[in-house]
């Protein structure tokens with residue numbers, strides 16, 4: 001797929017490859033930093049741009065996605081950008097209706113209820129046709145970013161997408177989706193396999209369009225527990241990385257892949273051996289123990305509590321310093337343990353970015 005779609009697009013030359021080098025475990029002059037949800041409602045310019053527009057229509061406009069991706073880069077010295085989109089574009093590509101309801105979040109009017117409902121899903125998704133708007137957004141953004149920083153593409157992971165498709169939206173217990181795991185294991189694996197096949201093509205299409213790194217979001221890992229994680233999440237995460245990497249290798253490409261399985265601290269060892277270059281961590285795991293448990297085999301990304309950004313700026317600087325000391329400066333990408341909250345003061349996000357750069361430069365010089 002990459003070979004088929006890859007053609008020279010004359011992208012501007014990359015001027016800051018710190019993030020890519022850290023992902024590969026190479027030396028850097030400072031620790032790179034970006035934030036999950038760095039494009040988001042905490043920015044006034046984001047709220048103004050999004051005002052009155054439908055969320056998924058915004059996702060379908062390459063120009064809008066490009067603008068929203070670039071907004072945080074104009075304010076802060078982030079070392080990477082992540083394409084503005086959403087993980088739920090995949091269920092849409094499979095034929096499901098998803099709406100963004102104000103005050104409620106993403107909503108599926110007709111979620112999957114029983115295994116028979118799998119027949120409603122498109123059996124053979126034409127990824128280029130259904131998700132070509134994301135590829136266009138990536139190509140456009142890669143040009144407009146002018147080589148300032150690398151552009152990250154992303155996808156939701158199979159279990160997380162499955163849980164939305166069955167729950168019909170956000171959930172605390174995920175009990176409807178977990179009911180399938182206990183009651184319909186075969187149908188669950190069938191759905192996870194369908195999703196995996198689409199995700200692999202989707203990620204390869206993003207690279208062909210210009211994505212320079214890929215992150216896979218298993219945001220609902222924590223609800224599973226180790227036994228179910230090993231059966232319903234990890235094999236698919238592994239399969240995605242292996243298939244994407246194999247295909248990229250044949251095309252002579254090497255694009256770092258990040259796996260972020262939120263609240264899956266029990267799985268950190270396994271995740272570090274699942275073909276990803278980087279393991280993203282939430283704040284419930286101690287940096288030093290994460291390093292010890294992953295044995296230097298992968299780079300790590302994370303993991304400051306998003307709420308730590310509510311602290312006064314001097315405190316943020318201290319927290320960042322401790323975090324850097326815990327992870328070390330090599331093979332490390334600073335980030336939050338989850339997305340920036342919508343009520344965050346942008347100045348504190350700026351203080352976080354600056355603290356990472358400042359402290360890490362001093363640590364690396366020594």
Ligand code: 1CP
Pocket residue numbers: 035036037038039040041050055082083084085086087088100105106154169170171217219339
């Ligand atoms: O109107 C709005 O602006 C709504 C807020 C919003 C935004 C800014 C949503 C709705 N999605 C997004 C963009 C988005 N989503 C990005 C953009 C790039 C960036 O990070 O800057 C990304 C990477 C995502 C990925 C995403 N969407 C995840 C994985 C990351 C995570 O948060 O764990 C998940 C779980 C979603 C689903 C989703 N989309 C939006 C909301 C509010 C939710 C969560 C719903 C829930 O479970 O309650």
